[in-house]
Amino acid sequence: MAAAESAHDPTAGIDEATLTRDRRGAEQSMGIWPIADGLWGVGTGAGTEYSEYLVDLKEGRCTCDDWRYRGVPGSGQIARCKHASRILQATGRIELPVDADPSPELEAQRSRWSE
DSSP, X not given: OHHHHHHTOTTTTOOHHHHHHHHHHHHSOEEEEEEETTEEEEEESOGGGOXXXXXXXXXXXXXXXXXXIIISTTSOSOSOOHHHXXXXXXXXXXXXXXXXXXXXXXXXXXXXXOO
């Protein structure tokens, strides 16, 4: 039965480090907004903990430290950071991990941005 279930799991074959970022992208509170074709802004946190990042989907980059240290092409550590995951989930380009508990903001973003 487990083999049949994994055949329908959209996250099957994704490495655990990237899947962890996909879960965080789905579950954490984040605002997203388009800036230009393929370029998005992402806001996380609140108050003194608020941060903004730029995600370039065309180039496959983010300005966050996680991407800078672990996502550089060729490092092989992660395929995408949680910020890129959030945009890809909100726009319907990737599925949510089956064990994720999506944030209310993501549900609203999926309604607005899903292609």
